[in-house]
Amino acid sequence: MHRKEQLSPTHEMYLKVLYRLGQQNDVARVRDMAKGLGVNPGTVSAVLKKLEQAALVHHDRYGIVALTSSGTAVAECVIRRFETIKALLTEVLGMDVETAEVDACMMEHAVSPETVNRMERLVGLVQVGQVDLTALITSPIRMKGNRCSTCEMDNVCQAETEIKSEVPPKRTTLSKSQRN
Amino acid sequence: MHRKEQLSPTHEMYLKVLYRLGQQNDVARVRDMAKGLGVNPGTVSAVLKKLEQAALVHHDRYGIVALTSSGTAVAECVIRRFETIKALLTEVLGMDVETAEVDACMMEHAVSPETVNRMERLVGLVQVGQVDLTALITSPIRMKGNRCSTCEMDNVCQAETEIKSEVPPKRTTLSKSQRN
DNA sequence: AAACTATGTTTGACACGTCGAACTTTATCG
DNA sequence: CGATAAAGTTCGACGTGTCAAACATAGTTT
Structure with missing residues (x-):
């Protein structure tokens, strides 16, 4: 069984947005996708070409964009995640x-x-x-x-090496085994 | 307070590997990093240049590679994550x-x-x-x-549309943003 | 129908991360 | 020491995802 190419995060995002647009507006156009992705329409055109080659979307020139059945499946998978x-x-x-x-x-x-x-x-x-x-x-x-709440602020983390333990034993919800 | 550029996943990985190598071997060389990252030595050279510009590593030509203090901090942060x-x-x-x-x-x-x-x-x-x-x-x-256990197998997900529910509706935060 | 506006496409450029191959340094061995 | 091997760098190339700007088409107005 040949394992399919893993989709890039980008492509997954495109499919996801397309799916959402389909739900909301019934149809999706390049401009909507560009807006939804915060990206240039030209970029959408380009990516759409690849997505079409991968049989994940339908798109005829100057027309609307739609997910194929496998595109839909992928999108649903991404959305579930x-x-x-x-x-x-x-x-x-x-x-x-x-x-x-x-x-x-x-x-x-x-x-x-x-x-x-x-x-x-x-x-x-x-x-x-x-x-x-x-x-x-x-x-x-x-x-x-x-x-580390301000961790990424400047990409410096105050974290110490000994991170574990030191919690007051205040049992609440179902605990089955206490291995401490 | 100027927020620093967010590091790319790639750069974070390089720093992480460098940190680990420092722990294990005391020093790190390009070849070690290349091995650890599964990448071409030439690539490491290139990336190291950027990392050095960002003051995250020290690296003199043909010499060993070492994290600066801020590089170390970032690496520790990544490792903590x-x-x-x-x-x-x-x-x-x-x-x-x-x-x-x-x-x-x-x-x-x-x-x-x-x-x-x-x-x-x-x-x-x-x-x-x-x-x-x-x-x-x-x-x-x-x-x-x-x-969805075989979900990514071929990028097709068996998930059905109605994934939610069957659980007492305890919250309703769902329909807030639809572009995600 | 002609003009104008929305929309979509193409093109050329760029940064990133990567490769392989040629080349340079450094290290080691006989 | 000089030859050889190992390590590192540079170079040219590539695919991806992106932009801006020029161009093309479709859709509305008048």
Whole structure:
């Protein structure tokens, strides 16, 4: 079974935007994509050519753009990854939606299928109320080494080497094994 | 406060490898980096030039390569991200180490500082035994939409459109931005 | 239909990260 | 020391993704 070329993050983004546009506007045009991607129309034209060669989109000159069935499948896959990561960030880690979306949009191209599956499950558990970590995670009790909030500010990180341990034992939600 | 240029994933990788080499071998040379990065020595030479301009490494012609102090700081930051994500994947989601490392290596360039902080905290909670999700996450009970394990195999995803739901609607933050 | 405006395409240029091959230095060995 | 090997650099080339500007087409107006 020949494994297909891995799509670049860029191409995944193009497909994702195209999918969203299809949902919203029913049809998508080059200009919409350019807008949605924050990119030059000329660039869209160029990329569309490749996407068409890969049979992921249909696009006749000066016409509308549409996903093929495999393009749709890929887009849905990307969107699933995005939504899963976003949900993990907001619902499990308690991040704000804006940051979560930015992060998810970068991470969505980097996760393996199995990771997505497990993330999805974790999110499900939280949504179902079986697990609630937000309080714990966002509580003011800081753990050692937890101090990189301005990390990327200037690409310098205050992190220390000994990052682990030092949490007050305050058991809450289901814990099955304590190996400490 | 002028925010520094964001480093490319590539540059972050170069710094990370350099850091690791310094730890292991005490000194690092171009050939080591090339090996560690799976890349041509000529490429390393080229990239090193930029890294040097950015004052992240020292490198005199035909000599050894070393991180500057800011290079070291960046490398430590990247490594912290890597270790955090890896720990999340293995210890929280129960992934195998190999996959976790591959995933973490891609994701490490995509997470915001705050996300890392929270991931770190979650990992801490699990390590301390306050939380244990592995059994739940990996249990055979499959949830709806949890079905993309072969997703990237051929870039086609079996995921259905209705991936969500079946879980009590606990939040509604969804329909905020549609361009992501 | 002619003009004008929206939209889309092409072209030439560029930065990045990469390669392979030719060349240069440095190191080592006989 | 001088020859040879190992390591590093440079050079020319390439694919990707991007832009701006020139050009082409389609769609509306009048």
